[in-house]
Structures are given as structure tokens and as C-alpha cells.
Amino acid sequence: MLELRLVQGSLLKKVLEAIRELVTDANFDCSGTGFSLQAMDSSHVALVALLLRAEGFEHYRCDRNLSMGMNLNNMAKMLRCAGNEDIITIKADDGSDTVTFMFESPKQDKISDFEMKLMDIDSEHLGIPDSEYQAIVRMPSAEFMRICKDLSSIGDTVVISVTKEGVKFSTSGEIGSANIVCRQNQTVDKPEEATIIEMQEPVSLTFALRYMNSFTKASSLSDQVTISLSSELPVVVEYKIAEMGYIRFYLAPKIEEDEEMKP
């Protein structure tokens, strides 16, 4: 028996919108500690890890660990039927092959039930070690989204370089090249507009902009995004979910080839 009541139902809607482009099918794992998801995109380049802690739900009941395979597009379709103010309750019975989403309007005058079929998904769970990153950049998520969007109109890849001066996003394409530098800036009125760079050593990595762009779909979840970089590790793009958990995107860097690449 599983029953999760989330007062701020829009969070779940946003989460789904954030990951459904990257991952089409995924297993949601429910345990006593929370509601989580880990999934790779189909080409195994990016990974999304979602955690919604049990404390963040108004009511959280999970009798035993449950893994529910869902098509995220279908789930998003159902969640779109919920109003932004609605309270969403996720319910599933043990051994059942369906999950029920219940939407209650804030005034309790409308209650909707949506039942969705689950699916069996062969998914591999990766162990993600806690790592020290050479550079951690915290910046407004809207800013990061804007940068990725702008750069993707010029090139396919973005080189993210962190130096003492700041973080530089650069790309180049047929029409030209672009560089955007964001300096450290903690002297703003609103903390959510700060750009904070913690750097152990300079690092520069290349990533596919296509993935970065889909990560930024989560920008509505959080004002700030944290980008953690290490030369030997995938980048982590993390959006905190208000007092509940996080959504983290891992992206494997592009690697320079020593040999010529001629068609």
C-alpha cells in the first residue's frame, strides 16, 4: 500500500515536465525514506536522479518498497489535468499494476481520480559515488537556461570553463562562436540572484548543449542551479526542490579524440 499526499501538487507537475523529455520510461522507487527516480536517457549519456523526501509530503505511507514503472509522457499527461493549486495524492496497492493520481482542488469541491497503467521496465540502477568536485558554480537557474538556449542556436556543444575570474560558457558553430562569462557576484539584494563559484582548481569540460537544454526544463523548480564540475566526472546540474529534495542531472562530458575524424 502506497499513499503519498503532496500539497504542493505543482511540484510534481514541474518535475515531470523537467524529466520527460530526457527519459521516456522510468521506474519510480518508493521506500520509507522517499519517492525517488533514477534513469538514464536512451543513449546512456545523461542520467537523472530525483528525490522527494518523505518529510516533504503531507502524508507519506509506503508499507514496503515499491518500484513503479511509468511512461513519463503518459504520467505528464495525467498530471497536466491537475490544477496548479491542486493537492496530488499518489496511490498504489501492493501487487497492482496501476497507480492512481488523485487531484483535490484547494477548496475541496472537486476531486479527480486518474488511474494509470504501470509497465515493466528493465532499468539499470547506477551507483553514484559522493565525489569532491573541482569547481562548483551556483547561479540563477533562469540565467543558466538563457545561456544554454542562446548558445545552442550557435553550436552543438558548450565548453564550460571555471577559472578564478568566473565561469565561461563558450561554443562555436558554422556561423561563428560565442563566449559568455559570468563573474562571481554575491553582492546582490536577492540571494537567488547570486552567482557563487567555489573552485579548487580550474576545470574545463565540453558538453552537448542538447542535453543541457533539456536539463534547464527544471528551472521552474528552483531559482538557483548548482553546476558541479570535475575533469574526471560527469557534470552535475542540480535543482533543489523546496525543502523536499532535489533533481540532479548528470551528463557525461565530451571527450577529445586524439585521432583525426575524417568522414
Added chain:
Amino acid sequence: MAGGAVDQSLLDLLPQIHALFSDPLRVISYKWLSRKFSVSSNDAKRLLQEFVNKHGADLQVIYSVSGWLKNNPQNYCVKLTSGPKLEEARQDFKHSCSVQIYSIQACIPKDTAVLWNPEFVQAEELFDQPFDQDNCLRDNRFCGVLNSFVKRTSSGKHVSSLPPKPLNSTVAVTHSKPSVTPKEQSVTARQHDLPGSAKQGAGNKSEKDNSMVLDKAGNAPVVKEPSNGSKNKAPNGKALPSNGGSLANMWDRASAKPKPTNSTAVASVAATADAQICAKEEADADSSGDEQGVKYKRGSSNANNRKRRAVFDFSDDEEDDNIVSIASPELPEQCTPDPVTETAEDTEVNQKNLENKEDVQNSVKGCSRGVDSDFTSECKTKIASTVNNSGITLKEKSRDPPINDNKQTSTAEPASTSPKRRKVLKTRIDERGREVTEVIWEGEPSAGDKAEKNVTPTAANGATLPSKPQPAANTDKIKASSKTAGNKKPANNKAGTKQGSIMSFFKKV
């Protein structure tokens, strides 16, 4: 001849006999039949006669001829003879000999022990049933000698019957059951011990039985076994009337290890009998006696440690391999032959192996685990361990951990009837002549996903850095080159970049 009218109810058994007989390895003797269907042995003989009358053409009959011998009238003789030699055998007897069907079978076995083995195994099964369960051997219902003063309680607390012993054990049984028969005289007095000790854990019980038999039958021919000998320190005076299971139990253990070479002729007799029992069990896979074997296995755990992990490990590992190969794209690449740069690919593969040694070692470990100890011992003891269905339960237990290691998540998936999609590998040649292995979702036609296929070029210009173990890296490049034909390929002057795979950084749990 055991003629006479046969009840209709008995005749109803004939189709079942026919079904049993259709198993070519089976020897159907009247004793076996009698116990199997709980009919008296005379009825069983008549049934066999009926069966022979009906289907006599395509079966071989063994007759039991009994009577006073001609040459030496003092001797009453019971003789088994095959159908063609029946008349010849009758010549030795006085005219009033009785001829009954002993058994029917598809062909006359070369080794006469085969005739007796099914009965022996069956007797063991019956004696090995729980004590509260009545059966034809335990309550002695078909015995010609009955003691009306004997009370039987089926609960097993107060069993004071004659020692359970196979009926009609005159013909073939006596010569090969030395360890059971000598103890029969004093059994009734000791019967009280029996239920209690039998209620100990199954393991204890059969082990004790074992050592008992070894102790008591020290004078009788017994297969010597090293491990048993060391465990043979159970000198408590309770003489268990060994309930038949112990002999096969010993044989089981004996066969679980290399045959002792110090053996005498007796040992070899036991060995052949063992083999035959096993062969019989193989033929008899559907028989109800399998649970009996389970007990033996649990009991003799020390000797059978190696056996436990045997047969099914292989299939498991293959399964795991499949999972690995579906999940991580490097394996398919290793599998697909590279027509162009074979050597380069080879070294690359080696490096990949180094990089991914965790994965690879897992599977290798799985394989070698199956191979090194089990398989060799498997070879030595293949009859016993492949035949005994009893081992299955234990093996299933021991195969759980590897599964948990490798596919935790998939076992946690809800079992359901909902549409199932799985990843499959497809290999094709792209328009640039490269061999491309893709991992795609089967049964997912949407074109949007096609763009996200895992494209893994294995050939030609895909020479990779050693530090890049994952072939999925080229996704973007392939797309850019083969689909959008370089419309906005970055014009950076570097030689080019490859997309790394997340799986080269994080290992599966």
C-alpha cells in the same frame, strides 16, 4: 499361472500401467505395482498377466518360477527367467511349479539389479514418508503373516508393528540387502525410539541414520567413505531400525565424491547399484519420491557442499550475461566482428576490458564460479547430481545471491500484465558503411525516440581514446554527420570530440 478373475476395479488400472510402461526405461514389477496402487501382490500379478495378455507383443516379460527342483527334491527354488527361456527353466522343476509374472519391461535388462532397483527405491520412499502417514509397507497390510495383537497408531507415537520391511523379499532382495535384514529380530523392542529420533531435524536424522548403519553394519559390506568415517562418532546404543533410506543415502554420499579406490568387489557392486538407482530416478523423474531425496541432501550437507551450486549456476550466469549485454553497450560491440580495423579494435577491446573490469569480472566470476569447482565435481559425480532432482531446491537457494547482485532493480519491478518494453540490440550498416549497433526499445514505434537511439559505431574511423570505454559516445557525432549532414557541426579545429557515456563513470549496482 496367476490366473483367476480380475476385478473390474483392477482392470481400470490397466491404462495406467500402459502409461507407465510407455516409459522405456521403466521396469514394472508386481511388487512395485502392488505398492504403487496399493493392491495386493497377487492382484498385481494378475494385473500384469492381463496386461501381458493384451499387449504381450511389444514387451518383455520376466517370470518367476517357483517349485521343488527335480534333481534335488529337498530344495524349494524360486527362479526368475525371461519369457523365451521359460520352458527351459520349467524343465528343472517338478511338474507342479508355479509360474507368475515378475515384471514387464521394454527390454530385458543386462544387469539384473535393474529389476530390483525400482522396488528398492520405492520402498525407501514409502518408509521415508512422514510417520503419521500410512502406507502399505508401514501397516504391513499385504503381508501374509499378520499379528492381530499389534496395534498401529498412525500418529507414530506408538508404532509397534513389525519392522517395516519389503514384502516378498525372497527372490532378489536378500542377496543385496545385508545391512537391513540382520537387524530385524530385535526391532519391536526398540520401536519406541524410532519416532522420537525421527522427529529430530531432518539433517540430524539422516546423518545419524547414516552413521548408525555404518556402525551397525560394520560387519556387513559397506562402502567405506572418508568423510563419513570421521563423522562416525555416534556410538549411542539406539539401534535404529534403519528405515531403508540409509543405504541409498550412503550411496548418495559415496557418489558425491570420487569413488574410493580402496574398494573391494563390494564397493563396485554398490557403485553399480547406485548408478542404477540414479538411472532409475532419472527415468522416474515424475515419481513422488523426489522429496525423499531432498531430505537426504539436507542431511548430508557436509558431503554435498559442492553439489549445491551445481547445474543451474550456468543458466543463471548466462542470464546475467544477457542482462549485462543488453544494458551496457560495450559487450555487443565486443561481440560484433569488426571487418575493417580488427586489430585496433582488439586492443581497444582489451582496454575496455581493463576499464570495465568490474563488469566483466562480475560475469567472469560468475562463469568461473560455475566452472572451477562445480563443473569438475559435476563431472565426477554427474550421475548423482544431475539426476537427483532433490538438489534443485538447494541450488535455487544458492543462486539467489548472484541475482541480487546484478539485477536488484529488475526483481523489484512489479509483475504485471501491462505492456512490456525491452531493450534490444540491432546492428545495421549506416550510410557511411559503418557497422552500427543500437540499443533500442522494442515495440516502440515513435519516431521521436529514434533520434535518441543509442548509436554505437564500431568500425573504421571510430578509433577511440583509451580512456573512453563506452561506445555510445558517438551519438551526437553520428547524428550530426549522418542525419543533419554537418549543418552546424562545430567548426572548432580540434580533431573532434566524442560524447562519453554516463556508464563509464558510474557502475551499476
